[in-house]
Amino acid sequence: MELLLSSIELLVRWDVILALLVGSIGGVIIGAIPGVGPAVAIAILLPATFAMEPIVGLTMLLGIYGSSMYGGAIPAILMNTPGTAVNALTTYDGHPIAAKGNPQRALSLAYSASFFGGIFSIICLMFLSQLLAVVAPHFGSREIFLAALLGIVLVVLAHRGQVLAAGMLACLGIFINTVGLEPVRYTRRFTFDQTWLASGIDLIVVVLGLFALSQAFLLLVQDDERPKPVEVGGGLFDGLKEVLGFKRVATVSSSFGVMMGMIPGVGEFTAQFFSYTYAQRTSKEPQKFGKGAPEGLIASEAANNAVPGAAMIPLLALGIPGEALTAMMLSVFYVHNVIPGPQLFANQMDFVLALYFALFILNVIVLLFLVFSTRGLLHVVRIPTRFLGIIILTLGFVGVYSLRNSMTDCAIAAGFGIFGLILKRLNLPVVPIVLGMVLGGIMEIKLRSAMARVKTPLDFVDRPIAAIIFGLIVLIIALHIRTYIKSRKQSEK
Amino acid sequence: MSESSLKSRPSHHPKRGDIYFAAFFLLASLLLLSQIGTETSWVKGTKFFAQPRFWPAVSLIGMTVFASLYFFRSVLSKRAGNEVKEIVLWLKSLEYTVWFMAYVVIVPILGYLISTLVFVYALSLRTGYRERIILLMSGVSAVAIVVIFKGFLSVKIPGGQLYEIFPSVIRNFMILYL
Numbered sequence: 001m002e003l004l005l006s007s008i009e010l011l012v013r014w015d016v017i018l019a020l021l022v023g024s025i026g027g028v029i030i031g032a033i034p035g036v037g038p039a040v041a042i043a044i045l046l047p048a049t050f051a052m053e054p055i056v057g058l059t060m061l062l063g064i065y066g067s068s069m070y071g072g073a074i075p076a077i078l079m080n081t082p083g084t085a086v087n088a089l090t091t092y093d094g095h096p097i098a099a100k101g102n103p104q105r106a107l108s109l110a111y112s113a114s115f116f117g118g119i120f121s122i123i124c125l126m127f128l129s130q131l132l133a134v135v136a137p138h139f140g141s142r143e144i145f146l147a148a149l150l151g152i153v154l155v156v157l158a159h160r161g162q163v164l165a166a167g168m169l170a171c172l173g174i175f176i177n178t179v180g181l182e183p184v185r186y187t188r189r190f191t192f193d194q195t196w197l198a199s200g201i202d203l204i205v206v207v208l209g210l211f212a213l214s215q216a217f218l219l220l221v222q223d224d225e226r227p228k229p230v231e232v233g234g235g236l237f238d239g240l241k242e243v244l245g246f247k248r249v250a251t252v253s254s255s256f257g258v259m260m261g262m263i264p265g266v267g268e269f270t271a272q273f274f275s276y277t278y279a280q281r282t283s284k285e286p287q288k289f290g291k292g293a294p295e296g297l298i299a300s301e302a303a304n305n306a307v308p309g310a311a312m313i314p315l316l317a318l319g320i321p322g323e324a325l326t327a328m329m330l331s332v333f334y335v336h337n338v339i340p341g342p343q344l345f346a347n348q349m350d351f352v353l354a355l356y357f358a359l360f361i362l363n364v365i366v367l368l369f370l371v372f373s374t375r376g377l378l379h380v381v382r383i384p385t386r387f388l389g390i391i392i393l394t395l396g397f398v399g400v401y402s403l404r405n406s407m408t409d410c411a412i413a414a415g416f417g418i419f420g421l422i423l424k425r426l427n428l429p430v431v432p433i434v435l436g437m438v439l440g441g442i443m444e445i446k447l448r449s450a451m452a453r454v455k456t457p458l459d460f461v462d463r464p465i466a467a468i469i470f471g472l473i474v475l476i477i478a479l480h481i482r483t484y485i486k487s488r489k490q491s492e493k
Numbered sequence: 494m495s496e497s498s499l500k501s502r503p504s505h506h507p508k509r510g511d512i513y514f515a516a517f518f519l520l521a522s523l524l525l526l527s528q529i530g531t532e533t534s535w536v537k538g539t540k541f542f543a544q545p546r547f548w549p550a551v552s553l554i555g556m557t558v559f560a561s562l563y564f565f566r567s568v569l570s571k572r573a574g575n576e577v578k579e580i581v582l583w584l585k586s587l588e589y590t591v592w593f594m595a596y597v598v599i600v601p602i603l604g605y606l607i608s609t610l611v612f613v614y615a616l617s618l619r620t621g622y623r624e625r626i627i628l629l630m631s632g633v634s635a636v637a638i639v640v641i642f643k644g645f646l647s648v649k650i651p652g653g654q655l656y657e658i659f660p661s662v663i664r665n666f667m668i669l670y671l
Contacts, residue, residue: 187536386622407594418583422583
């Protein structure tokens with residue numbers, strides 16, 4: 001009870017409430033604008049949050065992360081253009097429902113399913129927290145190293161059809177992290193005698209370049225698009241009742257979201273894919289999927305909204321981010337010397353609980369905001385794309401320059417911006433670079449400290465958790481190779 | 494989480510310009526790997542896994558292996574055609590990099606507010622916007638960005654040299670909030 005009160009006390013402050021409001025409403029608006037997305041917004045806001053207290057900064061970023069997918073459903077349903085990449089599946093059934101003259105039903109279903117997924121994941125988290133508090137302290141250096149390695153393996157293999165590209169980009173991320181002074185001996189690595197490279201390449205500069213500047217350049221070099229206005233009438237509360245009519249799909253999809261969110265490197269896309277496939281296979285009318293099936297829309301939205309809460313688990317319990325957005329949040333922890341990991345659960349459980357409560361409140365704020373302001377948001381969706389590019393470029397400057405007022409940082413970010421643009425044009429993933437940078441740093445430190453106590457290779461996996469994670473890595477790679485060989489054989493036939 | 498949509502994944506068929514990117518990445522990886530002896534050090538008496546060279550070597554070998562396989566797959570795949578058009582589009586982004594760097598250079602001279610107004614207006618005109626509503630939006634957005642980030646969130650952006658010409662009261666206000 002004392003813990004509960006202490007966590008509520010952390011939240012009941014004007015600056016936290018303001019951060020929560022700004023984050024959640026801002027996240028919806030950002031999510032609703034195709035071409036922006038939460039990664040761009042979080043990257044831009046990141047340096048600004050360094051001056052805030054950890055709970056304030058994290059609440060704001062969490063607000064953007066947790067609410068952007070709600071907003072992303074609006075253009076996905078009304079214009080067949082996902083606001084964020086994770087709303088891509090929403091277009092499959094959401095847009096056909098809207099096209100049949102029921103846009104308010106599609107929106108209402110999407111909001112309600114998202115709310116269901118969000119709340120479901122928070123409830124799971126609250127129960128799992130007790131378990132995590134017990135398990136997390138058993139994670140030593142070798143377990144954390146192996147968990148980070150598992151994250152790298154998963155982020156590479158999760159990009160089906162792009163494994164080679166994801167692999168080389170993840171390795172690039174690990175390499176970028178090694179540039180500068182080595183952390184123990186302080187010898188120079190790949191600095192080419194340049195003083196500006198001695199301090200290394202900052203993660204935030206890379207993130208801003210890859211996400212914000214690349215997106216700005218992309219919007220600026222492509223033709224200008226001006227989405228047409230769409231009218232939405234009727235009530236937006238009705239979907240709640242309809243979602244409850246599909247409890248099983250909503251619950252299973254949310255469970256997929258929670259499971260996939262917890263596994264580093266996997267995330268929303270896989271969760272949605274599994275949920276959608278499950279919903280279609282178990283539906284009485286599978287032929288309707290892709291043509292306006294409410295279960296399809298519910299599966300997609302419930303799964304992707306269950307992920308943000310679950311993605312906080314590896315971050316908070318082990319200090320391992322599962323994807324780019326939590327990787328960015330990790331830097332907020334480090335700046336304030338709050339080290340996520342087993343000790344956080346043991347010593348600052350009230351802080352962890354406060355973050356869960358914040359997630360819960362933001363879901364309520366977002367649902368209410370959307371029900372009453374969707375019509376207003378339709379104007380935001382219609383911003384011309386090139387103008388949006390100009391604004392992102394202007395905001396990108398604040399993010400990079402405010403870090404340390406360095407022109408070199410801006411030039412590096414611009415370089416990564418061009419690189420990110422090329423990756424986006426080639427439909428190659430950007431996330432492996434960011435995860436490579438973050439997890440590479442964790443692996444370097446943890447392997448070094450783990451090897452100090454290891455005499456033979458078998459010692460490395462002689463503890464149960466280490467053995468389980470190692471077994472998982474081997475199993476996942478073996479399964480991937482098997483699937484690859486199988487699909488090759490099938491395509492040859 | 495992958496950014497690509499379900500419709501566009503998996504992409505076995507290379508997109509336009511893919512082979513140039515693959516060749517560039519492989520070349521860069523090989524070049525960096527060739528420099529590992531001079532750009533990293535080997536410390537005597539230190540364990541293999543703790544060597545400063547260990548992680549750069551692991552990552553560069555990984556980059557080279559994956560990039561080689563990626564390159565060969567690109568070479569063996571059917572070309573998408575009109576590759577030059579794609580490369581030109583990539584190069585077009587260099588213009589906006591110059592715009593961005595020009596903005597970075599003028600902020601410490603003109604100050605954040607004036608530079609942002611100039612940058613947003615000039616870029617709006619460059620990208621072909623002439624409508625009054627967009628130009629109005631440009632001005633409002635520029636002022637809003639400055640007020641929110643510098644005035645409200647107090648991000649660290651120094652005052653411009655131009656502010657020196659203002660009386661001290663106005664100068665102090667501008668340095669702090671604009």
